Amino acid sequence: MSDNRSITRTETFDCVRCGLTVTAFAPDGGRRNHCPSCLHSRHVLDRVEGGPSQCGSRMAPISIAVLRSGEWMIIHRCARCGELTSNPISGDDNQLILMRMAVRPLAQPPFPLESFGDL
């Protein structure tokens, strides 16, 4: 039993974008589905129908969402079919790319932000 567990703990996958070999388990024990370095994922699950997806394409991180439950998720969008998925942030995810995603909307605001200073 303990042998089995040590085998599965060393499972790895290759990132489809940056080619980094990534351990399949995050430091906190959960299974990860995106590269901690470039945060890209792969479209293997079909969210609308359920079950495996035929697409298998690269998924780019587009946003950080904070859910009602207090969970923080990365929203991925498939580069080929445009489907959206959400995945929890793991402890060793690249902080610079997370920060870049968080501040990008504020860099291109659709309304002037100056008026919020008066509130």
Added chain:
Amino acid sequence: MPRRKPHPRRPQRPKDRTPDGRGRETFRCVGCRLDVPLAAPGTAHRNHCPHCLTSLHLDRRIPGDRRASCHGRMAAVGVTVRGDGEWLIIHQCQACGELSANRIAGDDNALVLLRMAVRPLSGDRLRLGALLAL
């Protein structure tokens, strides 16, 4: 600034019709019960309330197909920005967990949008100190 798409990728679907054949003019928000006119500045496809940004889960895979059987309430969970500078709201269905993205309209509540945009920067989940090390 919000702009219209220069080349729509798929043909536009006709809007929902009432039994007497005319187009609907308003919908009632499931979040705050505000009566919202369908005509919106800056977009031809309003799908969320401009006041509380709540939407309804009607579309399945293609925007406008109206094939979802869920009809759950979709809460706005995040903001993202497209390459051309357009803001998109990410909605998540509170009943089934499905996600969707929709462009903001010109009359969307700016305070709620901005609050959603700065929420990832609050708290200590994002280590701001990592940036100081650069």
